Amino acid sequence: MNSADITLPDELLPHDGRFGCGPSRIRPDAMEMLSGSADHFLGTSHRQAPVRFKVSEIRNGISELLSLPDGYEVLVGNGGTTAFWDIATFGLIDARSQHLSFGEFSSKFAKAAAAAPHLDEPQVITADPGDHPLPEAADGIDAYCLTHNETSTGVAMTPVRPSGADEDALVLVDATSAAGGLRFDASETDVYYFAPQKCLASDGGLWIAACSPRAIERIERIVAGDRWIPAFFDLGIALENSRKDQTYNTPALTTLFLAAEQIRWILENGGLEFAAGRCDASAATLYGWAESHEVATPFVTDPAKRSHVVGTIDLDETVDAALVAAALRSNGIVDTEPYRKLGRNQLRIAMFPAIDPEDVAALTQCIDHVIGQL
Numbered sequence: 001m002n003s004a005d006i007t008l009p010d011e012l013l014p015h016d017g018r019f020g021c022g023p024s025r026i027r028p029d030a031m032e033m034l035s036g037s038a039d040h041f042l043g044t045s046h047r048q049a050p051v052r053f054k055v056s057e058i059r060n061g062i063s064e065l066l067s068l069p070d071g072y073e074v075l076v077g078n079g080g081t082t083a084f085w086d087i088a089t090f091g092l093i094d095a096r097s098q099h100l101s102f103g104e105f106s107s108k109f110a111k112a113a114a115a116a117p118h119l120d121e122p123q124v125i126t127a128d129p130g131d132h133p134l135p136e137a138a139d140g141i142d143a144y145c146l147t148h149n150e151t152s153t154g155v156a157m158t159p160v161r162p163s164g165a166d167e168d169a170l171v172l173v174d175a176t177s178a179a180g181g182l183r184f185d186a187s188e189t190d191v192y193y194f195a196p197q198k199c200l201a202s203d204g205g206l207w208i209a210a211c212s213p214r215a216i217e218r219i220e221r222i223v224a225g226d227r228w229i230p231a232f233f234d235l236g237i238a239l240e241n242s243r244k245d246q247t248y249n250t251p252a253l254t255t256l257f258l259a260a261e262q263i264r265w266i267l268e269n270g271g272l273e274f275a276a277g278r279c280d281a282s283a284a285t286l287y288g289w290a291e292s293h294e295v296a297t298p299f300v301t302d303p304a305k306r307s308h309v310v311g312t313i314d315l316d317e318t319v320d321a322a323l324v325a326a327a328l329r330s331n332g333i334v335d336t337e338p339y340r341k342l343g344r345n346q347l348r349i350a351m352f353p354a355i356d357p358e359d360v361a362a363l364t365q366c367i368d369h370v371i372g373q374l
């Protein structure tokens with residue numbers, strides 16, 4: 001049967017068909033709030049009180065949501081996480097970094113550090129897709145670079161400071177798909193950075209970084225030195241602007257607004273425990289379904305490493321995952337395709353806090369229906 005000819009019965013459909021890993025589902029309530037504030041927020045200056053207040057809401061809200069220890073500061077800037085990798089090579093790594101590379105995103109930061117002419121060759125510890133390595137304390141490493149959730153493979157790890165690391169070494173954590181959905185201990189991290197188009201149910205283009213006093217010291221020391229740093233990548237400028245609740249250049253106001261809304265929604269409902277609990281419920285449904293399935297299996301074999309925000313499900317050779325994703329798409333259930341470079345016969349499903357756990361259950365029934373029809 002042609003996948004486009006499969007019509008899912010209405011009673012099986014989820015309420016919302018968005019299961020993509022970024023940009024991801026935005027709650028309709030947040031969109032309503034946005035249009036309600038359109039004429040006094042959108043189209044107004046980012047140097048004036050209404051927008052600066054929104055930035056301050058984000059900075060304070062993130063401190064509360066992530067339970068940041070005293071002295072941690074939240075920095076914001078433009079360019080998303082990919083820009084932040086370059087920012088980190090200019091303004092956070094002193095000389096030599098260690099990178100855990102276990103998928104597309106974690107490998108990209110390692111490449112950026114390797115390409116920077118002012119840095120020594122980084123140490124890269126790799127693991128096969130579907131697994132993750134652990135950081136190893138080593139002399140002369142001044143930045144340990146971890147990824148809380150590798151979005152390309154659906155592997156999550158616990159961010160920890162390697163024991164025996166140099167006293168002033170930093171732990172930098174890419175938390176782009178984890179922040180606001182996975183539990184962690186902020187005191188184990190020095191820079192926990194992310195973009196808001198995933199767990200924060202916003203649009204892209206912004207980076208947010210929760211920085212420890214040790215990280216702030218490093219930033220200030222590097223910008224005081226003689227390293228050439230383009231202004232756009234200068235964390236000293238970002239720090240100065242963030243403290244005034246501004247970004248260096250014009251931010252996307254919609255992104256700020258929706259991120260602030262999602263943070264508020266999570267905090268009002270109980271904070272990170274509420275959000276992570278929703279992700280746990282979705283993950284229990286998805287992995288439980290796959291484990292007892294004839295043709296589906298969780299890609300990540302170790303249950304402890306399975307992400308509760310991004311699920312990757314392999315299908316056996318009797319079913320073409322691309323056809324399943326196409327049939328779902330023609331029924332309004334979108335973005336279940338696997339990460340393209342992973343190249344597996346797989347579905348990848350976001351389970352961010354904004355995605356209703358009941359919709360994840362409905363999705364599994366829809367997949368069963370499509371497989372039956374194919």
Ligand SMILES: *Cc1c(COP(=O)(O)O)cnc(C)c1O
Nearest residue numbers: 080081082105149151176177195
């Ligand atoms: C999405 C993602 C990125 C890229 O974020 P951009 O804002 O598009 O640059 C980086 N790292 C991880 C872990 C991601 O999930």
